[in-house]
Amino acid sequence: MNPSVAIKVKKSPHFKGELPAYESAGASGFDVRAQLESSIRVKPFERVMVPTGLSFEIPPGYEIQVRARSGWASKLGMAVLNGPGTIDADYRGEVKVILINLGGELVEIRDQDRVAQFVVMQVPHAKLTETDRLSQTDRGAGGFGSTGF
Numbered sequence: 001m002n003p004s005v006a007i008k009v010k011k012s013p014h015f016k017g018e019l020p021a022y023e024s025a026g027a028s029g030f031d032v033r034a035q036l037e038s039s040i041r042v043k044p045f046e047r048v049m050v051p052t053g054l055s056f057e058i059p060p061g062y063e064i065q066v067r068a069r070s071g072w073a074s075k076l077g078m079a080v081l082n083g084p085g086t087i088d089a090d091y092r093g094e095v096k097v098i099l100i101n102l103g104g105e106l107v108e109i110r111d112q113d114r115v116a117q118f119v120v121m122q123v124p125h126a127k128l129t130e131t132d133r134l135s136q137t138d139r140g141a142g143g144f145g146s147t148g149f
Contacts (some may be wrong), residue, residue: 001043002050003032003136005062005120005123006057006059007047007057007058007059007064007077007120008055008056008110009046009055009056009057010054010055010056010057010058011053011054011136012035012051012053012055012094014035014037014051014053015035016035016053016111016112017033019024019054020032020033020048020054020104020118024111028117028119028120029065029067029117029118029119030117031069031112031114031116031118032052032054032095032097032114032117032118033050033052033112034050034051034052034109034111034112034113034115035051035052035053035111035112036050036109036110036111036119037111038111039108039109039110039111040108040109041106041107041108041109042078042099042101042106042107042108042109043101044077044101044102044104045075045100045102046100046101046103047099047100047101048066048099049096049097049098049099049118050096050097050098050099050109050115050116050145051094052094052095052096052097052115053094053097054094054095055092055093055094055095056087056088056091056092056095057060058087058088058091059089060089061089061122061123061124062089062120062121062122063086063087063088063119063121063122063123064086064087064092064095064118064119064120065084065085065086065087065088065109065118065119065120066080066082066083066084066085066086066095066116066117066118067080067083067085067116067117067118067119068082068116068117069079069117070081070091070112070136072115075079075104076101077101077103077104077105077107078100078101078102078104078107079099079100079101080097080098080099080100080116081098081099082098083096084119085098086091087118095144097115097116098126099102099115099116101135103143112119118136
């Protein structure tokens with residue numbers, strides 16, 4: 001059984017339906033649905049913010065990551081623009097998902113479409129210490145393809 005963390009969820013007045021839930025015992029994330037008065041038509045390379053009608057109270061030391069749904073990504077080219085997006089523990093407003101159509105066709109987002117998945121992650125804070133030297137590694141300062149493609 002997966003460990004769990006308690007997260008409070010507030011529904012906005014325009015929210016319809018049930019709270020999100022994990023679709024299987026092994027699922028990492030739960031799908032969230034668009035809460036729309038009317039459909040949104042997304043042209044290729046256009047971005048939109050899709051309301052979820054949900055606000056969260058996330059415990060300190062955690063975040064919710066906003067990730068693309070694999071079916072939408074593979075079939076339609078829909079992606080989370082800042083993916084994974086982050087919902088910080090101290091944010092209390094309605095969560096909106098920033099989507100971009102990277103496909104070649106118009107995509108219509110309808111009310112109650114599953115638009116993203118949310119994954120709860122533990123996030124420790126780093127303690128940064130200034131130094132004049134870093135330890136040596138085989139890679140060193142090589143980046144952007146330095147280890148191969």
